[in-house]
Amino acid sequence: MNDMRLFERAATVDEVKIRAKDVNVHYGIAHALKDVSVDIGDRLVTAFIGPSGCGKSTFLRCLNRMNDTIAAARVTGAIELDGQDIYDRRVDPVQLRAKVGMVFQKPNPFPKSIYENVAYGPRIHGLARTRAELDEIVEKALRRAALWNEAKDRLQSPGTGLSGGQQQRLCIARAIATEPEVLLMDEPASALDPIATAQIEELIDELRQTYSVVIVTHSMQQAARVSQRTAFFHLGHLVEYGETGDIFTNPRDPRTESYISGRIG
Amino acid sequence: MTDLPLNGAAGAIPDFPRPARSILETDARTRARNRAEARFRAYGLAALLVGLFFLVLLLGSILWNGMGAFMQTRMTLEVELLESELDPEGTRDPAVLAETSTFGYGDLIEAALVRTVAATGVQTGLEAGDLDDLLSSGTAARIRDAVIADPSLVGQTVTFDVLPSSRVDGYIKGRVTRESLANDKNLSPEHLDIVDALVAQGTLDRGFNLSFITGADASEKRPEEAGIGVAMIGSFYMMLVVLGLSLPIGVAASIYLEEFAPKNRFTDLIEVNIANLAAVPSIVYGILGLAVFIQFAGLPQSAPLVGGLVLTLLTLPTIIIATRASLRAVPPSIRDAALGVGASKMQAVFHHVLPLAVPGIMTGTIIGMAHALGETAPLLLIGMVGFVASNYPGGVLDGFTSPNSAMPAQIYEWAKRADPAFYERAWGGIIVLLVFLLVMNLMAVLVRRRFERRW
Ligand SMILES: Nc1ncnc2c1ncn2[C@@H]1O[C@H](COP(=O)(O)OP(=O)(O)OP(=O)(O)O)[C@@H](O)[C@H]1O
Numbered sequence: 001m002n003d004m005r006l007f008e009r010a011a012t013v014d015e016v017k018i019r020a021k022d023v024n025v026h027y028g029i030a031h032a033l034k035d036v037s038v039d040i041g042d043r044l045v046t047a048f049i050g051p052s053g054c055g056k057s058t059f060l061r062c063l064n065r066m067n068d069t070i071a072a073a074r075v076t077g078a079i080e081l082d083g084q085d086i087y088d089r090r091v092d093p094v095q096l097r098a099k100v101g102m103v104f105q106k107p108n109p110f111p112k113s114i115y116e117n118v119a120y121g122p123r124i125h126g127l128a129r130t131r132a133e134l135d136e137i138v139e140k141a142l143r144r145a146a147l148w149n150e151a152k153d154r155l156q157s158p159g160t161g162l163s164g165g166q167q168q169r170l171c172i173a174r175a176i177a178t179e180p181e182v183l184l185m186d187e188p189a190s191a192l193d194p195i196a197t198a199q200i201e202e203l204i205d206e207l208r209q210t211y212s213v214v215i216v217t218h219s220m221q222q223a224a225r226v227s228q229r230t231a232f233f234h235l236g237h238l239v240e241y242g243e244t245g246d247i248f249t250n251p252r253d254p255r256t257e258s259y260i261s262g263r264i265g
Numbered sequence: 266m267t268d269l270p271l272n273g274a275a276g277a278i279p280d281f282p283r284p285a286r287s288i289l290e291t292d293a294r295t296r297a298r299n300r301a302e303a304r305f306r307a308y309g310l311a312a313l314l315v316g317l318f319f320l321v322l323l324l325g326s327i328l329w330n331g332m333g334a335f336m337q338t339r340m341t342l343e344v345e346l347l348e349s350e351l352d353p354e355g356t357r358d359p360a361v362l363a364e365t366s367t368f369g370y371g372d373l374i375e376a377a378l379v380r381t382v383a384a385t386g387v388q389t390g391l392e393a394g395d396l397d398d399l400l401s402s403g404t405a406a407r408i409r410d411a412v413i414a415d416p417s418l419v420g421q422t423v424t425f426d427v428l429p430s431s432r433v434d435g436y437i438k439g440r441v442t443r444e445s446l447a448n449d450k451n452l453s454p455e456h457l458d459i460v461d462a463l464v465a466q467g468t469l470d471r472g473f474n475l476s477f478i479t480g481a482d483a484s485e486k487r488p489e490e491a492g493i494g495v496a497m498i499g500s501f502y503m504m505l506v507v508l509g510l511s512l513p514i515g516v517a518a519s520i521y522l523e524e525f526a527p528k529n530r531f532t533d534l535i536e537v538n539i540a541n542l543a544a545v546p547s548i549v550y551g552i553l554g555l556a557v558f559i560q561f562a563g564l565p566q567s568a569p570l571v572g573g574l575v576l577t578l579l580t581l582p583t584i585i586i587a588t589r590a591s592l593r594a595v596p597p598s599i600r601d602a603a604l605g606v607g608a609s610k611m612q613a614v615f616h617h618v619l620p621l622a623v624p625g626i627m628t629g630t631i632i633g634m635a636h637a638l639g640e641t642a643p644l645l646l647i648g649m650v651g652f653v654a655s656n657y658p659g660g661v662l663d664g665f666t667s668p669n670s671a672m673p674a675q676i677y678e679w680a681k682r683a684d685p686a687f688y689e690r691a692w693g694g695i696i697v698l699l700v701f702l703l704v705m706n707l708m709a710v711l712v713r714r715r716f717e718r719r720w
């Protein structure tokens with residue numbers, strides 16, 4: 001697309017964590033993502049917004065190579081993490097995913113105990129030497145995901161027995177327990193009540209101190225509340241990307257404008 | 266905007282007639298629908314009843330015909346083990362005692378029978394030499410074995426539990442009648458007079474036939490001694506081989522195909538072929554086993570090891586199909602979750618996917634094994650025919666290679682033999698086999714219950 005107008009973001013981004021250039025994704029013959037170029041800053045929250053089916057999740061999955069698991073998906077273009085190409089032949093996607101954690105759109109806890117759900121990542125990455133350390137990691141992760149109070153008395157009961165919103169928070173706890181550098185969150189608050197949502201937003205804000213966070217959301221208010229940068233996707237294009245305040249108060253593209261004012265979606 | 270206003274009042278769409286109807290009365294459409302449903306239920310119930318009727322008929326006739334094999338007539342016989350006949354030099358050396366063949370015991374048994382009959386007081390027109398038709402032709406061999414095992418018995422009068430012949434057994438069980446003996450060379454009605462007297466005296470009675478379950482096959486002349494025990498051991502060893510090979514191979518192949526292999530023409534071809542293999546007649550596997558394992562690889566004939574190998578080929582497709590289906594049933598989101606926290610593909614499979622697939626794999630394995638347990642045709646081709654099962658294997662490892670048969674082949678062998686007493690054993694063998702299959706299927710159900718899906 002030639003008429004795609006991007007912010008002159010080079011001036012505003014200080015420290016780039018992830019740099020994507022001309023990313024295209026095809027699912028078989030369907031062209032799901034078209035020439036997306038974006039720089040995601042470190043210690044910032046970046047929000048992806050856009051109507052359903054526009055490619056937000058697809059792009060998110062490119063960032064930790066989860067698309068590798070979809071046989072039909074074909075990714076072209078370049079994505080760099082700290083200046084290193086993540087699609088380089090030498091990159092082991094497993095190692096990459098330990099650095100770039102992910103919370104999925106649908107809560108998907110393991111059918112194991114709450115404790116095991118959170119402890120799994122640290123355990124396979126050898127983050128804890130003793131049981132006490134592991135306990136500590138699990139507790140910290142559950143506290144940050146605002147689930148500790150509800151889960152502390154039932155750590156051994158199955159994670160699948162939690163409510164939908166609790167499951168989503170469990171998945172967040174599981175993702176942050178491995179201490180990733182980038183956290184990709186696909187609609188983490190879609191199943192949460194306002195109180196839990198506020199807690200998660202608080203968590204995201206806190207995570208920003210050390211991580212780079214990318215969040216997909218359908219809630220404009222949420223994007224406005226938690227993010228510093230916002231990217232608007234439409235029909236596989238990245239239509240507009242810039243400071244969140246600018247996007248919401250002064251959108252440059254008419255499509256962005258009509259989306260945030262509720263006319264397309 | 267040509268659409269009708271969606272949130273307008275109902276009265277805004279007057280063109281759609283809405284018949285006033287009460288929910289208390291059913292209209293014609295609903296009645297027709299309900300009639301169709303009632304008809305369908307009746308069909309279903311009828312089909313079920315027909316099936317049930319045949320099942321009951323089948324089980325009933327199996328039990329009716331087969332229960333007799335679990336009862337056996339026995340007789341007590343006091344035999345005078347004369348030293349002059351068995352051990353003239355008085356050495357009591359088992360090697361010397363073994364020199365007397367079973368014929369050497371014939372006179373002793375005849376004398377014992379004469380005494381027993383005389384004790385009943387029955388007047389009989391039979392010669393002394395005809396009396397041994399009452400007993401199994403294996404009687405002399407049994408007494409000889411007992412004497413060689415315990416030489417101190419020589420010179421004493423010992424009471425033995427001996428087996429009457431299959432005709433006497435049949436008479437006690439009601440299978441043989443005086444009329445049916447009219448054309449029978451093996452036993453005469455006069456013998457039956459003696460049997461009646463022996464029963465009245467308590468010398469001859471019926472008991473549970475443990476040796477049918479534990480014993481070996483016997484020759485055509487001695488149906489009363491035939492048991493399914495050795496064939497059971499053969500089946501057991503084959504199942505060990507089948508389980509030990511087909512489970513690891515099947516599961517490994519399925520995991521590879523389902524989780525790791527690229528989806529291309531080649532794997533499609535493999536997939537189609539596995540499905541086809543499951544439909545290949547079992548006798549084809551039998552002749553393959555004969556050619557490959559026995560003629561080419563030189564493995565022994567009639568060995569449960571070879572039988573197990575052949576049945577492994579037969580079971581593998583079943584296990585692979587079941588395992589792949591249960592792997593596929595694990596939601597992909599579980600794999601994503603594991604990969605998302607940085608697990609490798611193999612960790613995702615072994616830590617999360619496989620545990621969830623275990624119940625399906627176990628059920629498939631048990632059902633595959635149950636199929637293999639009931640398989641007859643391929644065994645006949647590799648020499649595991651029924652009459653081979655006449656000796657216990659020498660040791661635990663020997664069980665894999667010493668010639669043996671399997672339960673279904675033993676049953677087939679008995680069903681082939683002329684003597685109706687063997688026919689009874691065949692039905693009895695089917696009961697034993699069905700008990701095994703029932704237990705295995707029960708296990709499959711329990712496994713499914715125990716590891717019910719948990720997501
Ligand atoms: N596994 C897949 N195979 C084929 N097509 C896919 C696959 N996943 C997504 N798509 C297609 O790619 C396009 C983008 O999908 P994507 O899931 O990225 O949308 P999204 O922006 O996340 O939408 P939503 O807000 O509803 O989650 C859609 O048209 C979708 O149909």
Ligand SMILES: [Mg+2]
Pocket residue numbers: 056057058105186
């Ligand atoms: Mg999505």
